[in-house]
Amino acid sequence: MLNPWPYTLSVAVALATLASPAPVQAQELSFNLPAGPLGNTLNAIASQSGQIVSLEPALVQGKQAPAVIGRMSPEQAMNRALSGSQLQLRITGQGNFSVEPAAQDSGALQLGVTSIVERSLDPTSEGSGSYTPRTVTIGKGAHTLKETPQSVTVMTRKMLDDQNLNTIEQVMEKTPGITVYDSPMGGKYFYSRGFRMTGQYQYDGVPLDIGSSYVQADSFSSDMAIYDRVEVLRGAAGMMKGAGGTAGAVNFVRKRGEYTPHTQLSLSAGTWDNYRGQIDTGGPLNEDGTLRGRAVVTQQTRQYFYDIGDRKDQIYYGALDYDLSPDTTVGVGIAYEDVDATPCWGGLPRYADGSDLKLKRSTCLNTAWNQQRSQRTTFFGDMKHTFNDDWALKVAGVYSKNTQDMEYAFPSGSVPVGSTQSSTPMIGSIYDYDQTDYGFDAYVDGKFDAFGQQHELIVGANASHSRKDDFYAVALLPDRQDVLNPNHHLAQPDESYYLANASRGGPVDMRVKQYGAYSTVRLKLADPLTFVLGSRVSWYKSENEGVSYYRGEGTPLRSESRESGQVTPFAGILFDLNDNLTTYASYTDIFTPQGNYKTITGATLKPLIGQSYELGIKGEWFDGRLNSAFNLFRTVQKDAAQDDPACPDSSCSQNSGKVRAQGFEAEVSGEVIDRLQLLAGYTYTQTKVLEDADATQDGLSYNSYVPRHLLRVWADYALSGPLERVTVGAGVNAQSRNYRVSPISGNDISQSGYAIWNGRIGYRIDDTWSVALNGNNLFDKRYYATVGTEGFGNFYGEPRNLVMSLKADF
Incomplete structure (x- = not known):
């Protein structure tokens, strides 16, 4: 039995010229769609051409x-896709497309003219074949990039697939405006506009406190196999989460079950025994398509360009969506991720004068008994209810449980200048890490008319809770390492050794609770002028209890921080210059609690505060298939925690410091010319210390890790004519010099500017199978991706490597 209510497969706006656009049906467009599920193909044609298509889901099931390849009208493309399907295309009286059974006997289903609603703002990037999104959801609701008065980059599914981006670290390394920095104890730090992005993560819009741990830095084990896209906001994000950081936020949007069956099988093999296999399948689970499912299974094993390092990942994901009625849909999902690895952490040391040891890039100074085991289970749930054409409610929740057990050792200490061998102390660590996070978000989004214009109102509330129940111990090991001739088989101590000889460590029990209410109103003051005004009222509480171990003895520690009724305002204004260009300006506050820091009198430090300003112009071309942006930004941050020089043992802090980051960004994403997809972003960032507890730092660079110039480019081009089965891609990650001032000698440990070139060539074998070869660091540039100190923390970037992948879609 077919679904009794009509299903709008896809809605998009037609490709247009800046002058009077021709009717969509008369235009010829270039299509490059491989064989696949009929529903997906029809959806892609509709998205590219801007045509509305209506049909019953059961008609295309299976x-x-x-x-569909070549230059043709949308009508011709639809007819080619429908060939052999026993379905036919009908053009409605409104000029829209309708798909019906081709049979004309008395038992055939005859569809009448369907009532079609206005343009959809579905932000799903799967199947779009685009490097730019139709809309973004990181700021609640669904708005185009041009309607968003802040800087947002979306890494779409096509971008993730084309560049083989499988981890959050890989995604952030290719995102415009983001600097990635290795932590010596594992994980990576992410920087945007000169500041660290600290735990500003969302799952389907629900904020969580994941990351920002000594064993994760700002990253964590999260495979991209289960996500449709990653939305990255640069700039203050206080409106999204109470303790909003200065740098930005990241929203992971998971995959959902589709209305048509689709299965993708992918296999890949690459340099350093890098093997990965994945099955991704989904579609309707009942006859009328009201119940839809999605399942993803991924396994990857790999080694690295350095000695002893290896890793095995297992990812399992399942999701269900059920239409309780045409107006209400509920969804649930579960993801399980397992990492079993032998890490190589700590990086490389340098000579005592800060000069480069010039070790082989394959050098790892860790022990072979290093181990990391991480297991994460995440539950998702949400509901969306549409009251009418103007108002809707969305409720979502996420629960995540992560456990990590680790033991590792690495050398810490510089090498005397001119030495041919060293006797460098080894630092060993054990960690038993457990973290539980859960979050909730609910909001009402609607439109209303007043003063002859239509406006939008969002009212909502969210909450997050994080608990870390950890134990760790760090101790100097009895054996030493020869940095110039490393031994990977130094003796492994038992747990009792760490406890008896710990230089730091102990149990840690940390709880962070945040909740608040928020509202945003978009007022259309005139046809070209929109005013965006928002505010969030937040409550925050953190409690930290533990015992500090030193040589087997423990000292109880406890700290607490509370903030009540903290108001974080946001204001923005947008002015449409014409149909394609919009100028904007925005302002938001910064608020980050610092309750874990104590003054010399034992008082809790005040929160870090600041202001963020942005002024720019955004463009939307070819009805959303191409987006552009340029902005100027300035952020002033003050009252950050700094060591108090009056404190005798460096255990107390003071509210001090005032820093400024400013610069500009330029970005282009989408189809710049026929068959060419591009994501390109350039960022100029200048940071400066305005006031510091140490007056000698005034006027210096605040964050020298972040390069002043940063360029991220990737493009993919589909050839035509006799080579229409071939696609070629190329890109570059380039940056200017960055450095770190050694806390020991005051030397600048630097990496000069560099450019890393990457490429891809793909070939569609037939209607089901395709193959691609990706190459990274094609010119085998030797460089440090992260610079540290004389003693540790210098990490080489990956040498040249290749990955061959084979995919089947059916």
Whole structure:
């Protein structure tokens, strides 16, 4: 039995010229769609051409479409996709497309003219074949990039697939405006506009406190196999989460079950025994398509360009979406991720004068008994209810449980200048890490009319809770390492050794609770002018209890921080210059509690505060298939925690410091010319210390890790004519010099500017199979991706490597 209510497969706006656009049906467009599920192909044609298509989901269930390649009208593309399907295309009286059974006997279903609603703002990037999104959801609701008065980059599914981006670290390394910095104890730090992005993560819009731990830095084990896209906001994000950081936020949007069956099988093999296999399948689970499912299974094993390092990942994901009614949909999902690895952490040391040891890039100074085991289970749940054409409610929740057990050792100490061997102390660590996070978000989004214009109102509330129940111990090991001739088989101590000889460590029990209410109103003051005004009222509480171990003895520690009724305002204004260009300006506050720091009198430090300003112009071209942006930004941050020079043992802090980051960003994403997809971003960042507890630092660079110039480019081009089965891609990650001032000698340990070139070539074998070869660091540039100190923390970037992948879509 077919679904009794009509299903709008896809809605998009037509490709247009800046002058009077021709009717969509008369235009010829270039299509490059491989064979695949019929519903997906029809959806892609609709998205590219801007045509509305209506049909019953059951009509296309289980049907395949042939490849649609070449230059043709949207009507011709639809007819080619429908060939052999026993379905036919009908053009409605409104000029829209309708798909019906081709049979004309008395038992055939005859569809009448369907009532079509206005343009959809569905932000799903799967199947779009685009490097730019139709809309973004990181700021609640669904708005185009041009309607968003802040800087947002979306890494779409096509971008993730084309560059083989499988981890959050890989995604952030290719995102415009983001600097990635290795932590000596594992994980990576992310910087945006000169500041660290600290735990500003969302799952489907629900904020969590994941990351920002000594064993994760700002990253964590999260495979991209289960996500449709990653939305990255640069700039203050206090409106999204009470303790909003200065740098930005990241929203992971998970995959959902589709209305048509689709399965993708992918296999890949690469340099350093890098093997990965994945099955991704989904579609309707009942006859009328009201119950839809999605399942993803991924396994990867790999070694690295350095000695002893290896890793095995297992990812399992399942999701269900059920339409309780045409107006209400509920969804649930579960993801399980397992990492079993032998890490190589700590990086490399340098000579005592800060000069480079010039070790082989394959050098790892860790022990072979290093181990890391991480297991994460995440539950998702949400509901969306549409009251009418203007108002909707969305409720979502996420629960995540992560356990990590680790033991590792690495050398810490510089090498005397001119030495041919060293006797460098080894630092060993054990960690038993458990973290539980859960979050909730609910909001009402609607439109209303007043003063002859239509406006939008969002009212909502969210909450997050994080608990870390950890134990760790760090101790100097009895054996030493020869940095110039490393031994990976130094003796492994038992746990009792760490406890008896710990230089730091102990149990840690930390709880962080945040909750608040928020509201945003978009007022259309005139046809070209929109005013965006928002505010969030937040409550925050953190409690930290533990015992500090030193040589087997423990000292109880406890700290607490509370903030009540903290108001974080946001204001923005947008002015449409014409149909394609919009100028904007925005302002938001910064608020980050610092309750874990104590003054010399034992008092809790005040929160870090600041202001963020942005002024820019955004463009939307070819009806959203291409987006552009340029902005100027300035952020002033003050009252950050700094060591108090009056404190005798460096255990107390003071509210001091005032720093400024400013610069500009330029970005282009989408189809710049026919068959060419591009994501390109350039960022100029200048940071400066305005006031510091140490007056000698005034006027110096605040964050020298972040390069002043940063360029991220990736493009993919589909050839035509006799080579229409071939796609080629190329890109570059380039940056200017960055450095770190050694806390020991005051030397600048620097990495000069560099450019890393990457490429891809793909070939569609037939209607099901395709193959691609990706190459990274094609010119085998030797460089340090992260610079540290004389003693440790210098990490080489990956040498040249290749990955061959084979995919089947059916």
